[in-house]
Amino acid sequence: MTHLPPNLTDEVVQRAKGDKAALGELFDHFYPMIFAFCMRRLVVRAFSEDVTSEIFLKMVSALPSFPGRRVEEFRRWIFRIATNEINAHLRQAIRRQELLQAAVQLGRVNVEQATEALGISTELDWEAVYKAIQSLTTVDQSIISLRFFSEASHDEIALTLDMKPGTVRARLRRALIKMREDLQAEGANGLERKSINQECSKDVSSPTVERDSQS
Amino acid sequence: MTKDEHKNWEQLFSQLPINVSETDRHKESLKRELLEKLDARPTGSPQVSSNPTRPKQTIGQTLMKYKIPHFTGLAASLICIAFFLQLSTPALAIDEILKKIVSAETAKYKMQFESAGGTQEIEVLQYDGAVREKFGDQISIRDLKRKKVLVLNEKLRTASLATIKTDADLSKSSSNPFESFRSLLESEQPSNPKMLGEQEFDGKSLSGFQVQISDMTLTIWADPKTQTPVRIEYPLPGYDTSVLITGYEPNIDIDPSLFSLEVPDGYELRQTEVDAGELPTEDDLLRTLKLYSDFSGKYPESLGISGLTKTMQSYIQERMKDGQPDLQELQSQTVSFSRGFTFTMTLMAENDSQYAGADAKPGDSDTPIFWYKPSSQSKFRVIYADLSIKQADKAPQVKGAQKVGSDL
Numbered sequence: 055m056t057h058l059p060p061n062l063t064d065e066v067v068q069r070a071k072g073d074k075a076a077l078g079e080l081f082d083h084f085y086p087m088i089f090a091f092c093m094r095r096l097v098v099r100a101f102s103e104d105v106t107s108e109i110f111l112k113m114v115s116a117l118p119s120f121p122g123r124r125v126e127e128f129r130r131w132i133f134r135i136a137t138n139e140i141n142a143h144l145r146q147a148i149r150r151q152e153l154l155q156a157a158v159q160l161g162r163v164n165v166e167q168a169t170e171a172l173g174i175s176t177e178l179d180w181e182a183v184y185k186a187i188q189s190l191t192t193v194d195q196s197i198i199s200l201r202f203f204s205e206a207s208h209d210e211i212a213l214t215l216d217m218k219p220g221t222v223r224a225r226l227r228r229a230l231i232k233m234r235e236d237l238q239a240e241g242a243n244g245l246e247r248k249s250i251n252q253e254c255s256k257d258v259s260s261p262t263v264e265r266d267s268q269s
Numbered sequence: 270m271t272k273d274e275h276k277n278w279e280q281l282f283s284q285l286p287i288n289v290s291e292t293d294r295h296k297e298s299l300k301r302e303l304l305e306k307l308d309a310r311p312t313g314s315p316q317v318s319s320n321p322t323r324p325k326q327t328i329g330q331t332l333m334k335y336k337i338p339h340f341t342g343l344a345a346s347l348i349c350i351a352f353f354l355q356l357s358t359p360a361l362a363i364d365e366i367l368k369k370i371v372s373a374e375t376a377k378y379k380m381q382f383e384s385a386g387g388t389q390e391i392e393v394l395q396y397d398g399a400v401r402e403k404f405g406d407q408i409s410i411r412d413l414k415r416k417k418v419l420v421l422n423e424k425l426r427t428a429s430l431a432t433i434k435t436d437a438d439l440s441k442s443s444s445n446p447f448e449s450f451r452s453l454l455e456s457e458q459p460s461n462p463k464m465l466g467e468q469e470f471d472g473k474s475l476s477g478f479q480v481q482i483s484d485m486t487l488t489i490w491a492d493p494k495t496q497t498p499v500r501i502e503y504p505l506p507g508y509d510t511s512v513l514i515t516g517y518e519p520n521i522d523i524d525p526s527l528f529s530l531e532v533p534d535g536y537e538l539r540q541t542e543v544d545a546g547e548l549p550t551e552d553d554l555l556r557t558l559k560l561y562s563d564f565s566g567k568y569p570e571s572l573g574i575s576g577l578t579k580t581m582q583s584y585i586q587e588r589m590k591d592g593q594p595d596l597q598e599l600q601s602q603t604v605s606f607s608r609g610f611t612f613t614m615t616l617m618a619e620n621d622s623q624y625a626g627a628d629a630k631p632g633d634s635d636t637p638i639f640w641y642k643p644s645s646q647s648k649f650r651v652i653y654a655d656l657s658i659k660q661a662d663k664a665p666q667v668k669g670a671q672k673v674g675s676d677l
Contacts, residue, residue: 074304081300089296090289097287103295107302114303119372164284172281180285193415202282216397216414230278 064124071117080128081110087204088136094203095140097156097184105143109136130214133204137196137214144195150188157181172237186236194229197222363462363478365496366489371451373519380447381513393445396523400445410528411445417530428536447514467493470515475499549612554639555656557609558626560584568626568638568654572613572673613673616641621649625670629654637665 062083069076088109092102112135122128144150160180172178187195196215200206208226212219376395380402381388392403399412406424411417416433465477468490475490490500501514532538562568564584616622622641629636633654640651640661648660 072307074307077307078300078304081303085296085299086291089291093287093289094282094285103292106295107299110299110303111306114306119368121372121374160286163281183281202279205279230275 062125067125067128068123071120077114077117084129084132085110088132091133091136091199091204092140095199096143097153097160101143101149101152105136105139109139112139130210133200133206133214137200140199141192141196144188154181154184154188157184172234178237178240182237182240183233186233186240189236190229190232194225197226198229198233201226363480363489366491366498369497369519370517373451375521375523376517376519377521377523378447378517379515380445381515383511383513393447394523394527395448396525396528398448399528400448401527402445410530412528412530415530419530419532421533421536426536428532428538430530430532430538465490470500473499549608549615551612551650551652551658553608554612555609555652555658557606558638558652559656560606562631567631568629570627571671572610572624613639616673617644620644621664622673623664623667623670624673625665625667626654627669631655637667640664 062079066076066079070080085106089102089106092105092109093099096102096105109132113132116135120128120131122131144153158179158181163178163180163183165177187198190198193215197211200211200214201208206214208219208222211217211226212222215222217225373395374397376393378393378395379390380393381390389404394401398414399410402409402411406422408421408423410419410421412419413433418429418431418433420429420431421427461480463479465479465488467474467476469475470490474493476493477488477490479486479488486503488502489498491498497517497519499515499517501512501517503512558568613622613624620641620643622639624639625636626638629638631654634657636654637651638654640649642649642664648662649664651659651661651665653659
């Protein structure tokens with residue numbers, strides 16, 4: 055996982071159980087990466103803020119019983135909480151639908167990237183990408199999210215999800231193959247999708263998404 | 270999937286057009302809340318602080334976590350420890366002991382169910398949220414994170430691997446009643462301790478204490494030197510059953526391979542899928558009662574766990590002697606069995622549910638054996654010994670009827 059604060063020490067993690075300053079320091083360092091993880095996974099800012107709040111509140115509740123002492127252990131632990139909270143949020147069908155509605159507003163995938171990753175040159179929307187993620191099992195969604203939304207390595211994912219690294223590799227591989235197949239099929243129906251998306255994007259009740267102006 | 274292909278995916282996701290920068294408003298507000306929460310945490314309380322975002326669970330809700338089938342019928346043991354609710358300030362020594370239960374990453378113990386129907390003892394290993402239970406010739410490995418239940422019969426060399434069909438994330442679900450107990454302790458804090466002094470168990474001197482929880486008394490015996498809980502006792506009101514955890518050893522070294530979901534060489538494998546999405550209903554109870562009476566020629570003495578599981582285990586063993594039993598059918602029956610029993614646990618005091626099947630003759634259309642008043646309804650649903658159902662304005666008056674339900 056990238057974004058690891060370079061100046062966060064193990065001692066801060068150990069003190070955070072009862073020291074406000076240390077807890078504040080821990081929060082300052084981890085908040086941006088957890089929030090970004092939620093945003094990439096949930097797309098909608100309001101939902102991402104709610105889930106981020108829930109993650110940190112759960113973290114501080116459980117912190118006294120957190121058995122680790124090192125920053126690395128804490129990072130894996132909070133990402134595990136985050137993964138569970140995001141999965142819990144998306145357990146409701148209405149939430150998944152809201153995510154897809156919001157993803158409509160993200161528009162098209164860069165054609166060049168789509169071609170390289172998926173071997174297709176037709177138009178593809180981000181909505182389709184999120185739909186392909188949603189079609190995976192919860193565990194595979196977690197692996198994909200940790201790998202591509204928090205840039206965790208296979209070993210880090212394995213430790214975060216309590217799985218063997220080999221299992222993570224195998225599941226990631228299978229999940230990506232399935233996503234590619236789903237997206238290739240989606241790309242083949244590009245024109246139809248385009249029509250549907252245009253209709254959906256007119257829906258004023260769709261959650262608001264802030265697009266990254268730099269992208 | 271080559272490295273290049275993987276890199277292509279990375280590049281694709283790196284193009285995700287989402288603004289992930291945080292707002293100071295949310296960040297600062299959340300930070301304040303966290304720091305206030307740290308301040309508000311009481312000193313001297315167990316290191317298992319309650320979670321304000323998590324509402325108190327009813328026993329029925331808790332039981333719903335146990336929809337996972339136990340091939341041996343041990344799903345009936347779904348019940349236990351759910352009574353650790355609505356407690357307040359604990360004493361320090363107790364805090365320390367309870368903390369060891371909550372924070373244990375691994376554990377070894379024996380879980381015993383005692384009722385009028387007999388006693389059942391299960392040897393349990395806990396590792397990383399999964400449990401491995403040994404019960405006679407049978408070994409059950411339940412790994413809810415992976416939504417798998419593997420049951421091995423060492424004598425018959427058979428294996429049953431069930432995949433739980435649900436979209437729900439089961440990683441937070443409890444794999445057995447003691448895991449549920451740990452989960453509840455994480456959000457609730459026991460109170461009103463009473464010290465019991467020292468007593469010898471299996472040649473070892475232990476210090477005991479009790480805490481009163483609603484109308485139930487929990488007793489824990491711990492090693493006074495290490496403050497480690499060793500023996501935990503509690504009754505299950507309304508189910509003539511008590512639970513005894515003995516030989517509790519937290520945080521011991523356990524070989525992870527014991528929790529492998531790989532079927533050992535030489536075992537005949539049957540795989541099934543189990544739908545865990547539906548809540549148990551009255552129909553499930555009817556199936557349970559039918560299964561029991563078809564096998565034993567009578568209805569259970571009570572709805573106590575031990576008698577029921579013992580009967581179910583005998584049933585399974587008899588079926589296994591048939592040579593080539595239909596394991597899928599057998600598993601389906603055990604699922605029905607456990608779900609029916611679980612249904613009774615979802616009933617609350619307001620449902621005024623009672624059981625009176627002990628002396629009833631199966632097929633008798635005049636003898637009520639179970640009744641309850643569904644929530645928000647004025648009439649009782651009465652199940653008779655022929656398993657017919659009638660509605661009644663009042664609860665039947667049957668001598669010896671036992672109250673059942675989750676909050677008695």
